[in-house]
Amino acid sequence: xxxxxxxxxxxxxxxxxxxxxxxxxxxxxxxxxxxxxxxxxxxxxxxxxxxxxxxxxxxxxxxxxxxxxxxxxxxxxxxxxxxxxxxxxxxxxxxxxxxxxxxxxxxxxxxxxxxxxxxxxxxxxxxxxxxxxxxxxxxxxxxxxxxxxxxxxxxxxxxx
Numbered sequence: 001x002x003x004x005x006x007x008x009x010x011x012x013x014x015x016x017x018x019x020x021x022x023x024x025x026x027x028x029x030x031x032x033x034x035x036x037x038x039x040x041x042x043x044x045x046x047x048x049x050x051x052x053x054x055x056x057x058x059x060x061x062x063x064x065x066x067x068x069x070x071x072x073x074x075x076x077x078x079x080x081x082x083x084x085x086x087x088x089x090x091x092x093x094x095x096x097x098x099x100x101x102x103x104x105x106x107x108x109x110x111x112x113x114x115x116x117x118x119x120x121x122x123x124x125x126x127x128x129x130x131x132x133x134x135x136x137x138x139x140x141x142x143x144x145x146x147x148x149x150x151x152x153x154x155x156x157x158x159x160x
Contacts, residue, residue: 038122038136038159045095045102045120045138049152052094053140057082057149067146081143083150086118091140091150099123105137116142134160 060066060074066082077084077093084090087107092098103126105119121137136159143150 032160035160041101041122042136042138042154042159046152046154048095049091049120049138049140053083053091053150053152056084056094069145080116081146081149083143086116086140086142086150088118090142091118092120105133 056074056077056079057066060068060072060079060082063074065072065074065079068079069081071078071080071085073079078087078090079085080090084094088104092104095102101123102120103123105121105125105128107118118140119137120140121133125133125136135155137154139153141151141153
């Protein structure tokens with residue numbers, strides 16, 4: 001009689017254990033769900049900032065104040081060349097419920113002669129140094145002149 005070929009129980013158990021070890025060590029590298037969620041949240045914040053800046057610029061244009069080089073108040077929001085200024089009283093004021101989830105990391109909006117920017121990130125990073133948050137923030141730069149609009153940037157793979 002011929003003996004049937006196949007795998008023994010021990011061989012099957014060894015293969016399952018090896019696959020389990022590979023899954024535990026390799027899966028977190030491929031499934032960076034927390035980093036993806038943070039990046040998606042930053043993209044949402046970027047969209048909210050762009051939308052808020054556009055609405056404020058529209059209101060400034062209607063009021064005829066879109067080319068003013070000094071800070072002008074448009075419905076309680078500080079503007080510069082029609083766009084919200086890079087301060088808490090500017091762009092941050094356009095965002096509803098900002099304090100619930102977000103925090104200002106660095107605000108250079110008051111510095112004279114320097115690029116006027118504000119860095120916004122998750123509230124859990126409050127009090128940490130800019131280098132400690134691994135570029136996990138949105139940068140808003142105010143308008144430089146009436147022909148250069150404000151811009152919003154984030155690192156493409158900001159949060160890991």
